[in-house]
Amino acid sequence: MDQSFMKNKSILPLVLSMSLPMVISMAVNSLYNIIDSYFVAKVSEEAMTALALVYPIQNLINAIAIGFGVGINAGIAFYLGAGDQRHADTAATQGVLFSFIHGILLTVICMAAMPLFLKNFSSDAEINGLALLYGGRAFLFAPVIHLGLFYEKLFQAVGKMKVSMFSMICGCVTNIILDPLMIFGMGIFPAMGIAGAAYATGIGQCITLVVYLLFYVFRRPPVRIRRMHMKPDAAILKKLYSVGISATLNLALPSLLISALNRVLADFSDKYVLVLGVYYKLQTFIYLTANGIIQGIRPLMGYNFGAGEHGRVKKIYHTALTMNLGIMSLGMLLSWLVPKHLIGLFTDNTETITIGITALHIISLGFIISAVSITCSGALEGLGKGYPSLLISLLRYVIVIIPAAFLFSRFLGADGVWWAFCATEFISAGFSLIIYKRQTRQN
Secondary structure: OOOOHHHHOOHHHHHHHHHHHHHHHHHHHHHHHHHHHHHHHHHOHHHHHHHHHHHHHHHHHHHHHHHHHHHHHHHHHHHHHOOOHHHHHHHHHHHHHHHHHHHHHHHHHHHHHHHHHHHOOOOOHHHHHHHHHHHHHHHHHHHHHHHHHHHHHHHHHOOOHHHHHHHHHHHHHHHHHHHHHHHHOOOOOOOOOHHHHHHHHHHHHHHHHHHHHHHHHHOOOOOOOOHHHOOOOHHHHHHHHHHHHHHHHHHHHHHHHHHHHHHHHHOOOHHHHHHHHHHHHHHHHHHHHHHHHHHHHHHHHHHHHHOOOHHHHHHHHHHHHHHHHHHHHHHHHHHHHOHHHHHOOOOOOHHHHHHHHHHHHHHHHHHHHHHHHHHHHHHHHHOOOHHHHHHHHHHHHHHOHHHHHHHHHHHHOOHHHHHHHHHHHHHHHHHHHHHHHHHHHOO
16 A cells, blocks of 8 residues: 555645544544433433543543554654655554553553542542442453554554544444443343443444454555564664653643642532533533544654655644634634533533533633644654653643642632633643744754
8 A cells, every 4th residue: 555645645635634534533432422421411410420530530541542552653654654664564563562451451550549549539429439330340441442542543644544433433333322222221231320331332442443453354554463573672662652651641631630620629519520521521522623633644744754745744734723723713612602502411400500601611712722732732743752742731731720720719719720721721822832843943
């Protein structure tokens, strides 16, 4: 298979052809996350709160899988751009091996740590019991998640975005179908409540992995997993982990942020904790198009960088930034036009909905400018510059927002936390442009 289209095709059609399948697949993925939460909310508000408490741990598992996958993606794309097939195969082989190892370790660690984790955020025995019930089943599927995301990044690295889209849709649709059946009990399925939601999600992830494996066997990608490359190669692993660790931390930082903000908001009311959990469900959907574009440009940036096409790298970056600015403008508009309907998907409590509307109005003021940080961070990962990308994420998720949330909440109450989101995006965008320009000047 010839990957030269990545450096020959016109920029806008190329970015669209790589990004649109990822936007569609992420839209479906976000849809099933929202539907999952929608059905759990029908069980009880306590169940929805339990789901919000487990979310940071689930996000951590996904962050490690996706982050290491980004390292694999960048490595494979770079070696293909440089015409180095052997090293591309080695990156893929060692990527799948270590992805599986990560999944096994995370299952054990997360299940063991969950009781202690919950004690720090809730004293409600019912909520903690539901969180343990859900998490104990969801964490069993960590190895499947990691293998599925490995194959996702492998196919993306070689430009097969439609394979990734189709595989993810199969898993998402499975989960959407199984959710009501397994939560409430229909047909052959007993009513399992919140545990049913965990099983439905896990089965959907298994279906995604099976579809990837079928494509790998019957529609052979140009990069192959080979037994001869199983022996760890220090240089390859260093390249994978240098981007992978940074990308993982980029994705894991929201978990740290949510936990810190939950701690601040819990002093006001559990309803604010619930609203934060609902917001993160919604913002996944709002940001999905921008993140789909980032996933589309990563292999393009890596391939063209490896091929020495620095002019095209610059054009790809500017095209993605322009598109993301437009997308996030639409996200802000929706947050002001239909906030009640969005929050109402997860609760019918009038007080909670009122809090949620205020939160969406304030936080969305930073959506448009956030496109700058998102695009800079993703482009740097595509170029194999993991640590500068990590610095941008540290600004957005730790260095600025956590102190700001604590300080603002002392003067503005719980609403100060929402204003901290907005202020952080403006500050981070300025630093992101500086970091990106300095890093690309070095090329």
